[in-house]
Amino acid sequence: TVCSSKYVLSALHPMWQGPLVAPGGNRQSPIDIQVRKTVFDPHFKPLSPEYDPRTCSQVWNNGYSFLVEYDDTTDKSTLKGGPLEDTFRLCQFHFHWGESNAWGSEHTVDRRLFPAELHLVHWNSDKYKLFEEAVMEENGLAVIGVFLKIGNRHEGLQKLVDVLPAVRHKDSVVEFTRFDPACLLPANIDDYWSYAGSLTTPPLSEAVTWIIMKQPIEVSHDQLAVFRSLLFTSAEEEVQKSMVNNFRVQQPLKGRTVRSSFT
Numbered sequence: 700t701v702c703s704s705k706y707v708l709s710a711l712h713p714m715w716q717g718p719l720v721a722p723g724g725n726r727q728s729p730i731d732i733q734v735r736k737t738v739f740d741p742h743f744k745p746l747s748p749e750y751d752p753r754t755c756s757q758v759w760n761n762g763y764s765f766l767v768e769y770d771d772t773t774d775k776s777t778l779k780g781g782p783l784e785d786t787f788r789l790c791q792f793h794f795h796w797g798e799s800n801a802w803g804s805e806h807t808v809d810r811r812l813f814p815a816e817l818h819l820v821h822w823n824s825d826k827y828k829l830f831e832e833a834v835m836e837e838n839g840l841a842v843i844g845v846f847l848k849i850g851n852r853h854e855g856l857q858k859l860v861d862v863l864p865a866v867r868h869k870d871s872v873v874e875f876t877r878f879d880p881a882c883l884l885p886a887n888i889d890d891y892w893s894y895a896g897s898l899t900t901p902p903l904s905e906a907v908t909w910i911i912m913k914q915p916i917e918v919s920h921d922q923l924a925v926f927r928s929l930l931f932t933s934a935e936e937e938v939q940k941s942m943v944n945n946f947r948v949q950q951p952l953k954g955r956t957v958r959s960s961f962t
């Protein structure tokens with residue numbers, strides 16, 4: 700069948716189901732950040748992530764990425780400041796990556812692609828009681844995006860890389876504790892871009908204040924190769940599919956302004 704333009708299935712998304720552009724969506728993610736069109740916002744406060752490594756609980760393969768989950772039943776691991784008015788609670792982080800180092804990130808900077816992108820997902824615990832509630836509201840979520848580039852081995856990431864073989868298949872879980880996600884943030888967290896967007900996987904909820912770090916972190920080629928050893932498929936399925944290219948195609952800006960914390 701001939702797909703209508705709105706629902707063109709990119710070859711890079713064999714696993715993608717559902718619309719690539721949410722019908723009626725005017726604040727979809729990811730986007731290209733055109734630096735010369737960003738607007739400096741002098742009112743941004745310093746970003747203050749305060750993460751307690753003891754809230755780290757497990758790693759699981761959800762068939763799209765691997766998620767490092769945090770206990771979000773209390774305000775022990777939070778994000779405040781920057782563009783945010785409220786306190787946001789960390790619930791999980793995950794990555795998106797390509798089959799080669801030439802692509803993999805969801806956001807781009809002046810069309811520059813990175814081999815991977817980290818997302819630290821938080822929800823507004825001042826206004827809502829549960830993530831599931833917050834995900835339905837336009838001020839419900841805050842996601843920090845950090846680009847990954849190939850370079851030196853990332854010693855903090857290695858602890859996570861070492862357990863990935865235990866979650867090779869979809870729906871596999873492994874206990875994972877005492878991991879401080881702050882070690883995955885770049886040295887400089889004062890320079891970032893922020894815009895109003897959405898989840899980049901279903902339900903594509905337009906609930907996200909995105910905070911994209913200007914400075915990437917470095918990981919080694921071998922560390923990223925372990926990401927690519929994961930599978931989209933569960934242990935029972937006959938045909939195993941490598942978990943690669945788990946990024947969404949970029950979405951129209953629809954008049955949105957991307958603000959910057961720096962000039």
Ligand SMILES: NCCOCCOCCNC(=O)c1ccc(S(N)(=O)=O)cc1
Binds near residue numbers: 897898
């Ligand atoms: N499935 C219908 C009800 O959905 C309830 C909430 O959906 C939770 C599942 N999705 C997520 O939590 C979720 C979180 C972050 C991102 S991303 N890649 O935008 O950071 C994408 C998805």
Ligand SMILES: [Zn+2]
Binds near residue numbers: 795
């Ligand atoms: Zn993501």
